[in-house]
Amino acid sequence: xxxxxxxxxxxxxxxxxxxxxxxxxxxxxxxxxxxxxxxxxxxxxxxxxxxxxxxxxxxxxxxxxxxxxxxxxxxxxxxxxxxxxxxxxxxxxxxxxxxxxxxxxxxxxxxxxxxxxxxxxxxxxxxxxxxxxxxxxxxxxxxxxxxxxxxxxxxxxxxxxxxxxxxxxxxxxxxxxxxxxxxxxxxxxxxxxxxxxxxxxxxxxxxxxxxxxxxxxxxxxxxxxxxxxxxxxxxxxxxxxxxxxxxxxxxxxxxxxxxxxxxxxxxxxxxxxxxxxxxxxxxxxxxxx
Amino acid sequence: xxxxxxxxxxxxxxxxxxxxxxxxxxxxxxxxxxxxxxxxxxxxxxxxxxxxxxxxxxxxxxxxxxxxxxxxxxxxxxxxxxxxxxxxxxxxxxxxxxxxxxxxxxxxxxxxxxxxxxxxxxxxxxxxxxxxxxxxxxxxxxxxxxxxxxxxxxxxxxxxxxxxxxxxxxxxxxxxxxxxxxxxxxxxxxxxxxxxxxxxxxxxxxxxxxxxxxxxxxxxxxxxxxxxxxxxxxxxxxxxxxxxxxxxxxxxxxxxxxxxxxxxxxxxxxxxxxxxxxxxxxxxxxxxxxxxxxxxxxxxxxxxxxxxxxxxxxxxxxxxxxxxxxxxxxxxxxxxxxxxxxxxxxxxxxxxxxxxxxx
Numbered sequence: 123x124x125x126x127x128x129x130x131x132x133x134x135x136x137x138x139x140x141x142x143x144x145x146x147x148x149x150x151x152x153x154x155x156x157x158x159x160x161x162x163x164x165x166x167x168x169x170x171x172x173x174x175x176x177x178x179x180x181x182x183x184x185x186x187x188x189x190x191x192x193x194x195x196x197x198x199x200x201x202x203x204x205x206x207x208x209x210x211x212x213x214x215x216x217x218x219x220x221x222x223x224x225x226x227x228x229x230x231x232x233x234x235x236x237x238x239x240x241x242x243x244x245x246x247x248x249x250x251x252x253x254x255x256x257x258x259x260x261x262x263x264x265x266x267x268x269x270x271x272x273x274x275x276x277x278x279x280x281x282x283x284x285x286x287x288x289x290x291x292x293x294x295x296x297x298x299x300x301x302x303x304x305x306x307x308x309x310x311x312x313x314x315x316x317x318x319x320x321x322x323x324x325x326x327x328x329x330x331x332x333x334x335x336x337x338x339x340x341x342x343x344x345x346x347x348x349x350x351x352x353x354x355x356x357x358x359x360x361x362x363x364x365x366x367x368x369x370x371x372x373x374x375x376x377x378x379x380x381x382x383x384x385x386x387x388x389x390x391x392x393x394x395x396x397x398x399x400x401x402x403x404x405x406x407x408x409x410x411x
Numbered sequence: 412x413x414x415x416x417x418x419x420x421x422x423x424x425x426x427x428x429x430x431x432x433x434x435x436x437x438x439x440x441x442x443x444x445x446x447x448x449x450x451x452x453x454x455x456x457x458x459x460x461x462x463x464x465x466x467x468x469x470x471x472x473x474x475x476x477x478x479x480x481x482x483x484x485x486x487x488x489x490x491x492x493x494x495x496x497x498x499x500x501x502x503x504x505x506x507x508x509x510x511x512x513x514x515x516x517x518x519x520x521x522x523x524x525x526x527x528x529x530x531x532x533x534x535x536x537x538x539x540x541x542x543x544x545x546x547x548x549x550x551x552x553x554x555x556x557x558x559x560x561x562x563x564x565x566x567x568x569x570x571x572x573x574x575x576x577x578x579x580x581x582x583x584x585x586x587x588x589x590x591x592x593x594x595x596x597x598x599x600x601x602x603x604x605x606x607x608x609x610x611x612x613x614x615x616x617x618x619x620x621x622x623x624x625x626x627x628x629x630x631x632x633x634x635x636x637x638x639x640x641x642x643x644x645x646x647x648x649x650x651x652x653x654x655x656x657x658x659x660x661x662x663x664x665x666x667x668x669x670x671x672x673x674x675x676x677x678x679x680x681x682x683x684x685x686x687x688x689x690x691x692x693x694x695x696x697x698x699x700x701x702x703x704x705x706x707x708x709x710x711x712x713x714x715x716x717x718x719x720x721x722x723x724x725x726x727x728x729x730x731x732x733x734x735x736x737x738x739x740x741x742x743x744x745x746x747x748x749x750x751x752x753x754x755x756x757x758x759x760x761x762x763x764x765x766x767x768x769x770x
């Protein structure tokens with residue numbers, strides 16, 4: 123890891139990952155206290171002082187959810203092509219390559235099999251640090267394959283989303299991944315396997331308008347931004363200010379769009395209970411974290 | 412108002428009209444000359460439209476005077492019964508739904524309607540649906556399944572409406588649900604992009620066995636303006652964005668996003684709406700006849716396979732497939748770095764002390 127990344131000046135952002143503030147210490151966005159980065163990471167990217175939820179990198183998320191040593195990765199065997207020969211201020215292959223080198227994976231998702239409190243599950247965790255977690259052909263295909271594999275192996279399906287939406291650089295092909303993933307999960311539903319969707323900060327656009335909002339149970343982390351349209355677009359369209367807490371997890375819970383908002387330190391135990399209850403098993407006494 | 416690149420077409424058309432008028436006034440026969448000019452006009456229209464840029468194509472797709480969904484419906488289904496409301500939130504005029512007879516059978520029609528004038532545009536919210544509109548569409552899906560009626564959808568929207576109410580009422584949720592339920596239909600489903608196919612708001616009624624598009628229509632993951640605002644940080648770069656997004660009928664056919672392109676009359680649908688409507692009617696009848704030979708399981712399977720197969724990817728480079736679960740110990744790294752920092756600090760301190768001592 124490059125040194126300058128650690129010593130770069132801190133910018134104000136929600137994230138403690140390398141797209142955000144760097145340094146050994148950082149000032150918490152929630153309580154304003156100085157926190158030691160090491161403590162933050164050890165605490166599952168929750169502020170040790172106030173519990174403020176920082177974005178959790180995809181790999182940390184997998185390690186956090188899966189029972190130790192049980193994760194078997196499925197994703198990573200395919201990578202995106204550049205069917206549109208897309209160029210904006212930079213070519214798509216060049217953008218893609220940078221993300222791949224930075225994140226050490228072909229695209230914005232990790233999928234695989236794991237145990238969760240002993241329950242067999244398939245995990246699909248999106249990587250927001252990879253091109254904003256955008257969904258193109260590869261993310262669509264990985265989710266589809268994971269859903270198919272989950273059905274074949276009798277696993278419950280858990281998705282953890284963090285995404286800016288469909289990937290513009292693959293045009294309408296990205297749009298079609300919305301339908302592709304939804305239809306794949308519809309097949310999983312035929313097997314009567316639970317599908318739990320965890321929406322994390324941020325989940326927007328084409329990912330919100332597809333598989334992630336079709337979970338049998340849909341939950342979100344506190345304070346997560348979740349919405350269809352971007353706030354800038356909405357403001358431009360309606361030409362007025364947005365209400366307090368608009369598009370936040372708590373707001374959506376109030377509007378009836380979520381089953382619950384679950385703090386990260388209770389997420390794993392709640393997921394285990396959901397899966398067990400839906401598969402008609404007694405809930406177990408799972409320790410928080 | 413002609414689009415800028417259409418000016419030569421309009422000029423020639425005006426010339427022909429003038430000549431006709433003149434001939435009539437003077438009572439002379441110039442039909443031969445007029446025929447020659449008319450042939451030239453057709454050729455000019457064809458050549459112009461063969462060579463227009465993707466951005467110009469976007470403008471044609473949005474052009475005033477282009478037949479709207481209601482124009483097709485009124486002509487194709489004279490006894491169309493519009494059915495209103497979603498039974499929960501209200502009735503969304505941006506989406507028209509109903510039943511009627513078409514090509515000898517009852518069909519369920521769902522369509523996005525832009526306005527044909529300012530007043531209608533405001534009433535229809537420029538074809539941008541709220542959750543209520545998609546809920547109405549889903550009610551129609553149920554109706555179609557229950558009575559085994561084929562579904563036809565006409566897509567023409569810049570996108571689902573981005574507003575406060577829309578978000579509160581779960582715009583994303585209803586789009587996802589509409590896609591799911593449309594994908595699960597046991598009847599023939601046909602979708603035609605007649606103008607603008609704007610993102611998720613279009614796809615929500617676009618999960619068909621056959622997805623067709625008019626020659627000058629577009630279908631895109633994002634509008635060129637929004638794409639430019641994000642990637643170029645300037646919505647004025649929409650022309651470049653339109654080019655990059657490959658959103659024309661021809662592009663989409665190549666990528667397998669659509670199954671067929673329906674030719675428009677020379678010069679575009681807006682120059683001869685009647686011919687366009689007749690053409691679409693014929694195509695839809697043919698398509699419907701073909702799909703009607705399939706059973707409900709086959710239809711379902713075909714639709715799922717169709718969408719399952721969309722996407723472009725290749726085998727990943729081997730060295731990128733590192734073990735994902737490694738001991739990526741950020742903590743250790745931080746400590747190592749802290750050590751480096753401390754050492755540097757010590758050194759600096761030492762240096763300072765040394766120089767002080769020397770001084």
